[in-house]
Amino acid sequence: MNGAIVLCALLALIAVASAAHCGTLQRIKVKMQWAQAYSAGIDRGLFGNSLWTNIFNYAPPARDLFKSVNSQDMQSPDFKAHITRVIGGLDRVISMLDNEATLDADLGHLKSQHDSRNIDPANFVVFKQALMATVPGVIGVCFDFPAWEACYNVIARGITGSDIFA
Template sequence: MKVPGMLLLLLGVVAIASADRCNNLQRIKTKMQWAKAYGTGSKRAEFGDALWNNVFNYAPGARALFSGVNSEDLSSPGFKAHIARVLGGLDRVISMLDNQATLDADLAHLKSQHDPRSIDPANFVVFRDALIGTVAGTFGVCFDVPAWVGCYNVIAQGITGDSIFA
């Protein structure tokens, strides 16, 4: 095979490999970037505040979805508890990205919790954008947007069952 043909073949293989929406390397990178951004201790509370401020800045109408946990007052005990629950679940599923069977089981559990709430999948897009914006603030130019979009979409599809995340 001549050099141009081999180059074309190599580019095709690279294109196919990069088409994977959340490949193993992206899963590891997402886990690593999440661990750094989410941090420990009081940094987690700061991260949660920043994330939900971003959610409500991107979609002010989303506050109504969380009225039952006092979303009008982000510092209320009810909303702080909600932030901790959401981030705890997110931390759990991100940590499972490289263990497909366990990830699938946990996503099925989260789906069973979210289905009765009839949440529009578009709200998961808002959350994704807010999450990516919040995590990216930790990394600047080193942040891997395609890895985060792809891996978040795996999580969102598992919870919503919606093909917009496929």
């Protein structure tokens, strides 16, 4: 009996430890769940609108960061194009999660683009909150929060260089 309890405790500890990082299993799971959430066609536009609505609900001042792309009118062609660019970039890096060398190269490229804009890493925290609300809203109870959190942190750290995502 004591051996079974120890074994269960050990297995639980291993499960918690493996969920706390963005390992191979977590990367594949995030990719699969992303493909389901991001979907195709018109659903991608709806997903993007939901994500950015969540971003602006969590942090209304964030809208000012995107004045140059007409963030006051989320239906404007400029802002819709911005949504498409951002989510397209996210789609690209999520698709590379299981190819670390390519992922690291792309994150380095994105870092150089974001560094030149002097973006506060705290904005990536808001993006994370919005993403963690939007994706489960599409895929439901199968959403793996620990896997998403760990893998998003890999992406955000790669783009920002900030230790808040370590």
